Amino acid sequence: MDLLIISHILILILLIISAVATIVSKDLLHAVIIFSVYSFSMAITYLILRSPDVAMTEAAVGAGISTLLFVAALSKIPRYEEEEQKDDYSDKTKNDTSDKFLSS
Amino acid sequence: MFLMFFVFLLLTIIVVLQLPPIGDPHVPPYAGYLSPDTPVDEITKQSNAVGLYYNRGAIRDCGSPSAITAMILDFRGYDTLYETTVIFLAMIAALSVLVGKPRKKEYHEPWIGLVRYTVVGTVIKKIVPFMVMYGLYVIFHGEVSPGGGFQGGVILGASFVLYALIFSYEEGEKKMPSDALRIVNALGPFMYAFVGLVGVVTGYTFLANKVIKGIPHGIEGTLFSSLPLLLIELGIGFGVGSIITHVFYGYVTERPFTLDSPSPQSSPSRGEGKDEGGGPYR
Amino acid sequence: MKAILSNIDYVVSVILFTIGLYGLVFKHNVFKKLLALNILETSVYLFYIALGDVRLGRITTSWAKSPYVKDALAAWTGKEIMVNPIPTGLILTAIVVCVCITAFSLSLVVKLYQYFGTLDTRKITALKG
Numbered sequence: 092m093d094l095l096i097i098s099h100i101l102i103l104i105l106l107i108i109s110a111v112a113t114i115v116s117k118d119l120l121h122a123v124i125i126f127s128v129y130s131f132s133m134a135i136t137y138l139i140l141r142s143p144d145v146a147m148t149e150a151a152v153g154a155g156i157s158t159l160l161f162v163a164a165l166s167k168i169p170r171y172e173e174e175e176q177k178d179d180y181s182d183k184t185k186n187d188t189s190d191k192f193l194s195s
Numbered sequence: 196m197f198l199m200f201f202v203f204l205l206l207t208i209i210v211v212l213q214l215p216p217i218g219d220p221h222v223p224p225y226a227g228y229l230s231p232d233t234p235v236d237e238i239t240k241q242s243n244a245v246g247l248y249y250n251r252g253a254i255r256d257c258g259s260p261s262a263i264t265a266m267i268l269d270f271r272g273y274d275t276l277y278e279t280t281v282i283f284l285a286m287i288a289a290l291s292v293l294v295g296k297p298r299k300k301e302y303h304e305p306w307i308g309l310v311r312y313t314v315v316g317t318v319i320k321k322i323v324p325f326m327v328m329y330g331l332y333v334i335f336h337g338e339v340s341p342g343g344g345f346q347g348g349v350i351l352g353a354s355f356v357l358y359a360l361i362f363s364y365e366e367g368e369k370k371m372p373s374d375a376l377r378i379v380n381a382l383g384p385f386m387y388a389f390v391g392l393v394g395v396v397t398g399y400t401f402l403a404n405k406v407i408k409g410i411p412h413g414i415e416g417t418l419f420s421s422l423p424l425l426l427i428e429l430g431i432g433f434g435v436g437s438i439i440t441h442v443f444y445g446y447v448t449e450r451p452f453t454l455d456s457p458s459p460q461s462s463p464s465r466g467e468g469k470d471e472g473g474g475p476y477r
Numbered sequence: 478m479k480a481i482l483s484n485i486d487y488v489v490s491v492i493l494f495t496i497g498l499y500g501l502v503f504k505h506n507v508f509k510k511l512l513a514l515n516i517l518e519t520s521v522y523l524f525y526i527a528l529g530d531v532r533l534g535r536i537t538t539s540w541a542k543s544p545y546v547k548d549a550l551a552a553w554t555g556k557e558i559m560v561n562p563i564p565t566g567l568i569l570t571a572i573v574v575c576v577c578i579t580a581f582s583l584s585l586v587v588k589l590y591q592y593f594g595t596l597d598t599r600k601i602t603a604l605k606g
Contacts, residue, residue: 103489110493110516114500119508126512133519140486140530142565143341144263145522145572147333151349152576156439157515159356163446164583165508168590172506173597200499207491216483217527246561262562271566278570285577292584345573442580451591 099139106132117172119165127158257404258412258421259338267343268424272402276391279383279431286380286438295448307363319361326354334432338420344428348435355440364447373444379437386430390423486527493520507586507596511579518575522568529564 109129116122130153137146249270253262257269267275310316334347359367393410394403404423405412411422419425481488497520500513586596593601 100485103485106489107492107496110496113512113516114496114504114509119506122509122512126515129516130519133523136486136523137526140526141560142526142529142568144343144346144565145526145568147341147346148349148569148572149519149522151346151353152572153519155353156349157576157579159353159360159443160446160580160583161512163443164587167446167449167587168508168596172504172509196503200495204491204495207495208488211487211491212480212484214484214487217486217530246563249562263565266562267566267569274566274570278573281574281577285581288581289584292581292588345569445584446587449587 095139099136102132102135102139106136119168119170119172120162123158123161123165126161127154130154130157257424259424260420261338261340263341264338264343264424268427269402269404269421272391276384276387276402279387279434282435282438283381283384286442289442290445293445293449295445295450310362315361319357323354323358326357327351330354330432330436334428337428338424344431345435347428348432349439351432351436352439355436356443359440359443359447364444368444371440373441376437376441376444379433380441381434382437383431383434386434387427389430390426393423486530487524490520490524490527493517493523505598507589507598510598511582511586514582515575515579518571522571525564525568529561 106129109125109132112125113122113129116125131150134146134150134153137149249266250262253265254260257265259265259269311320330347330351332347333342333350334344337343337347355367355371358370391402394407395401397407397410399406404421494517497513497515497517501510501517504510504513589601590596595601
């Protein structure tokens, strides 16, 4: 087992871990950064599989342009996946149109 | 519901394990023997005759020694023509959705003029010329090494975007104005179609490369390997670079427009729009 | 186990496909769905590139003979073998299409947030009235 096969298997394990972490994380900025790690590991895998053209394209596009566009869009949308559960001080019964007091 | 995913995963893994081992040279998808004196009958009997032909005929029928560039730009050049058109169409679609007007000066943060004295500003000012040079290197060496038009174009565009990202958008706009970018955007499909039409005008087929007699064909194995390929790669490179920069400018100058009064006077491109957030659900 | 180790690129590609498909179906944020779509597409490219690989093959960029590869490959097969260039050309176009789809979809996501005020698909597609 020479070094190439060991590094190949380790990079594939890194791919799976970063893909799972992208889907699971709740902070969208964390997801985008881990996605760029995923894309870079994919570029290294293409290099081990003897396609330098595809490796260069994936490195430039995935770790460069795709991450850049995700972050540029992230500056205009809320950063957390679900809305935060704030303490709701507003009256929930304000728009309640059932006449509770008049009917009794 | 999750059970369906596990079943799908197990079934697909069982199916995929039946394929021949990766990288086995005794199995047909490899592209075969290297020696140029293999007879033609033995080639056409194999199931991957096309790959064999691209490997052997790259330097003979198209000038460039790299089989991949010769395949993309000459043997299968029609696909790459429409790939550049797809990039151009995506830019049109993205920019027509992101409607915006140039930012007013009052959107500046007060420290934006001092970025050039920080660590980030000093390093970026020294690095951006080398990034532009590396992008041009990858574009020009597309025929002899891995690289080519699209890869170099992405690196070139990323260097301009990096400059506009660290320093403010107005500084980037001064160095690379969007009025000039609007003309260079179309250079990808335009140059490709132009080179193709040269083949039609001189009497051969569309996208003909080495059969044309009146054009200087380059010296094989050098940077100037084939004149049509060089022109196509330059066009694709600069076109893709400016497309990426222009899309980033579109994300920066994007402003929400209101749907309450959709009359033309209140759209932001006329310069007098309201800067409130969007539609009836907010 | 030896069967999995010799086909490990295909197995990992299928696992990544399932992860991307799970994120596309089960996550409610539109931005997260776009990330999962990208993972889905790159897993397919890994499968395709792994089809065109030859161990100890020579990458076809010049006619100069590389001394490191020649002896090992000649000992294994008796000939010199070059890597198939066809998957590379197809995947280059596919990567370009993937980034174009991402760029356009992100502009639509930005406008979707400005129109609806939320990025939750349950709220956007909720029936009213």
